[in-house]
Amino acid sequence: MNSVVFEAIKALLAQNKTPTVALTKAMLSEPVPMPMIIAAVSQYKTNPEAFKHMVAEPATVAVEQKSSQLDRIEEKLDKLLALLEAKN
Template structure:
């Protein structure tokens, strides 16, 4: 389970609410792909103890740095190509 989604589910549980995809998405601290959210909520609904297991396993609590989006990479390449064209 992704740490960001886990935190959102944990927040909902702390508020006494039942996690749903929509509620979980509304509590996210950063954008996440919908399949990741759905998988996490499904995992929680199938096994509510999975949250406790996640808490007890500190290796899961690291949050990886957000990766550069594909659009950002394409824009950077375009900027380099335009700079090369301007030199000629």
Template sequence: MHPAAQQAISTLLAEGKTPSVATVKAKLTEPLPMPVIIAALASYKNNPEAITHTAQQSQPAPAKPQSQLDRIEAKLDKLLALLEEKQ
């Protein structure tokens, strides 16, 4: 299962919500293809305990979540810096 999908499902479960394609997609930290989201949900529904066991084992270090806009701005800054170097 893709780590981002697993994290989204874990977050939803921690909030007491039932994971669905729409709710998982809304909680994703990075864009994923729809088949990956559906496969992750199917995996969770077949074995719900796998999410909780894996989430407990691989607790990521707390980090400030970076919004998609922040990531785009950082990439744009890098591109502009590269363009300025070539001029």
């Protein structure tokens, strides 16, 4: 299973949500092919007990998601600043 999908399912479980294809896709931090998402969710539905050990602390997951989002925003800001500087 793709580690990004694994992390998305882990985050959903930490929030006490049942992973679905739509919820898992919404939690992804990068694009992943739909068949990988479907396979991971199907695997969860087949054996949810195997995923119980995956659950991280909700606060840890929230901090990781915020820092990941902050990193993406910073990257975009750097690109925009570089474009502005190139125009001057």
